Amino acid sequence: MFKNITALVPSKKKVVFLYAFLSFFIIFTVFTLGLYLSLLNDLDNRTNVAKNALSDRMNAIFTELKQVVNDSSLSCEKADITRLRRATFYSPIFKEFGLFNSEFIVYCSNLGTTNIKIYDSIASRITQSMGRKTVSLVNSNTLGESTFFAFYQRDDGLGVNGLAPPDKIAASVDQILLPDYFYELTLGKQILFSNSNDIDSRVLGNTEVSLADWSMTLAVFFPSSLYWRHLWSLLPFIIVCWVLLSFVFYVGHLVLVYYRRSLRHCIKRAIKNNTMEVHFQPIVSLTEGGFHEMEALIRWNSFRYGQVSPLVIVDMADRLGLIDHLTWMVIRKVGDFYREYPEQLRHIKISVNVDRHSLLKEGFASDLAEILEEYPELKGRLGLEVTETSVLDAAELPLMVSRFEHIKALGVSLSVDDFGTGYAGLDFLRRFPYDTLKLDQIFIASLKDDQFTRQILTSVTKLAKELNMELIAEGVEHEDQLNAVRELGVDRVQGYYFCRPLPKEQVIAWFEENASP
Numbered sequence: 045m046f047k048n049i050t051a052l053v054p055s056k057k058k059v060v061f062l063y064a065f066l067s068f069f070i071i072f073t074v075f076t077l078g079l080y081l082s083l084l085n086d087l088d089n090r091t092n093v094a095k096n097a098l099s100d101r102m103n104a105i106f107t108e109l110k111q112v113v114n115d116s117s118l119s120c121e122k123a124d125i126t127r128l129r130r131a132t133f134y135s136p137i138f139k140e141f142g143l144f145n146s147e148f149i150v151y152c153s154n155l156g157t158t159n160i161k162i163y164d165s166i167a168s169r170i171t172q173s174m175g176r177k178t179v180s181l182v183n184s185n186t187l188g189e190s191t192f193f194a195f196y197q198r199d200d201g202l203g204v205n206g207l208a209p210p211d212k213i214a215a216s217v218d219q220i221l222l223p224d225y226f227y228e229l230t231l232g233k234q235i236l237f238s239n240s241n242d243i244d245s246r247v248l249g250n251t252e253v254s255l256a257d258w259s260m261t262l263a264v265f266f267p268s269s270l271y272w273r274h275l276w277s278l279l280p281f282i283i284v285c286w287v288l289l290s291f292v293f294y295v296g297h298l299v300l301v302y303y304r305r306s307l308r309h310c311i312k313r314a315i316k317n318n319t320m321e322v323h324f325q326p327i328v329s330l331t332e333g334g335f336h337e338m339e340a341l342i343r344w345n346s347f348r349y350g351q352v353s354p355l356v357i358v359d360m361a362d363r364l365g366l367i368d369h370l371t372w373m374v375i376r377k378v379g380d381f382y383r384e385y386p387e388q389l390r391h392i393k394i395s396v397n398v399d400r401h402s403l404l405k406e407g408f409a410s411d412l413a414e415i416l417e418e419y420p421e422l423k424g425r426l427g428l429e430v431t432e433t434s435v436l437d438a439a440e441l442p443l444m445v446s447r448f449e450h451i452k453a454l455g456v457s458l459s460v461d462d463f464g465t466g467y468a469g470l471d472f473l474r475r476f477p478y479d480t481l482k483l484d485q486i487f488i489a490s491l492k493d494d495q496f497t498r499q500i501l502t503s504v505t506k507l508a509k510e511l512n513m514e515l516i517a518e519g520v521e522h523e524d525q526l527n528a529v530r531e532l533g534v535d536r537v538q539g540y541y542f543c544r545p546l547p548k549e550q551v552i553a554w555f556e557e558n559a560s561p
């Protein structure tokens with residue numbers, strides 16, 4: 045048995061390993077997934093910032109073009125060329141400026157006089173655009189490759205174009221996205237700038253934004269190398285969190301183990317799992333010389349705490365709000381006892397201890413009625429022993445009387461337990477329709493030698509007889525006590541003198557041994 049139980053309890057090494065594994069799994073999942081989501085979020089944010097920067101750059105480009113055209117005229121004199129050269133020199137973006145007329149002929153550039161016709165497609169885009177501005181990728185004579193051109197035309201037909209290397213446009217995006225992300229900037233269907241061919245690993249995510257005014261699209265890619273780099277840099281932090289979480293789990297485990305081993309938790313579990321036992325103590329009738337009654341008493345042998353006193357069980361059950369559970373458990377066990385030994389218990393009444401506060405509860409009598417339905421063998425044979433542990437207030441008195449009537453109507457008898465130690469006085473007896481009065485063992489112990497106790501018990505016995513109540517003397521341990529009780533005229537006796545509370549099989553054996561021939 046012990047071997048089996050200890051085999052079920054994991055060793056400290058196993059527990060530590062389990063929590064270390066569990067916390068590693070949690071920390072690893074949280075960090076890997078969290079990092080992935082946060083980088084995706086960063087990708088979106090930075091792409092939007094890059095889009096705004098690109099938009100600002102485009103606005104700056106046209107502010108510059110407007111400045112150039114406002115300083116220019118339709119001539120291409122030396123002074124005009126010098127002005128264009130100076131503008132090129134000071135421009136952070138443009139490498140060349142050209143002036144064009146209303147026929148879209150570029151007649152002057154910072155290199156000198158020219159006569160280049162702007163493509164019709166571009167010319168029509170300029171005329172159709174809002175504010176007469178457009179951008180395009182055109183093959184440049186100067187650079188000998190496809191490059192970026194921006195066009196602006198004033199209302200009077202004088203226009204300016206500016207040539208800029210694509211990387212100057214992309215510089216605004218570079219500052220925001222590099223070195224983490226790769227991107228591709230397209231103008232219409234042509235690629236203006238791209239470093240996506242340099243992607244060194246798998247792409248884990250991508251996002252795309254467009255600047256509709258300029259037909260530009262910015263596609264940004266999130267490479268797995270970025271993810272692994274970040275994860276690697278988080279490693280010390282991951283390890284610290286792993287150790288901390290393992291520690292928290294382990295401490296939580298110790299607290300849980302401590303709680304589960306506490307008496308409070310063990311009692312709670314035993315009541316809920318119905319693992320407590322009930323012992324039975326016979327009550328002997330002196331005149332009839334037999335026994336027709338027993339008291340059911342809770343017993344619990346805890347694996348951890350050994351034999352636990354019923355006083356502790358009852359007190360704890362009360363504090364845990366499980367006192368009614370306990371009562372129903374005992375009553376059901378009494379019902380099971382009747383079912384198991386129908387013959388031997390045919391004429392035996394069994395009483396169960398009940399907390400007075402339980403009786404006052406609204407649902408008590410109906411719950412009791414349900415149990416009586418479940419166990420018909422209890423009808424007419426079940427008794428409840430109530431200890432008066434506190435004074436009843438004005439509101440409780442009539443309530444208690446009605447509860448008593450309800451319970452008695454179910455065929456259940458009622459006894460005052462421990463009479464003389466609680467709040468049950470003589471006046472109390474007159475008010476409540478108890479069937480039996482149990483004299484507390486403290487009185488029985490001093491009955492033989494104490495004149496005062498004898499006088500009290502004589503009056504109580506007299507009153508009980510007047511009220512038609514049965515009397516039981518509790519705690520009779522010795523013959524002289526038995527004689528004193530007999531002299532008092534008490535008929536029923538419970539005590540170690542006759543029998544201690546016994547498990548069901550033993551009490552049946554005791555009955556069989558002590559049955560009158």
Ligand SMILES: Nc1nc2c(ncn2[C@@H]2O[C@H](COP(=O)(O)O[C@H]3[C@@H](O)[C@H](n4cnc5c(=O)[nH]c(N)nc54)O[C@@H]3COP(=O)(O)O)[C@@H](O)[C@H]2O)c(=O)[nH]1
Nearest residue numbers: 341342354355358374397398399461462519520521539540
């Ligand atoms: N609400 C519930 N209360 C219960 C239940 N089971 C028990 N109890 C109450 O716990 C108190 C202690 O009970 P226990 O230790 O079982 O003691 C009982 C007897 O064993 C003891 N007894 C009987 N004869 C003698 C004797 O000759 N000498 C001696 N020293 N003790 C003896 O008396 C106790 C019975 O008391 P009572 O109930 O007042 O008749 C006790 O208050 C129980 O009521 C339960 O299921 N529910």
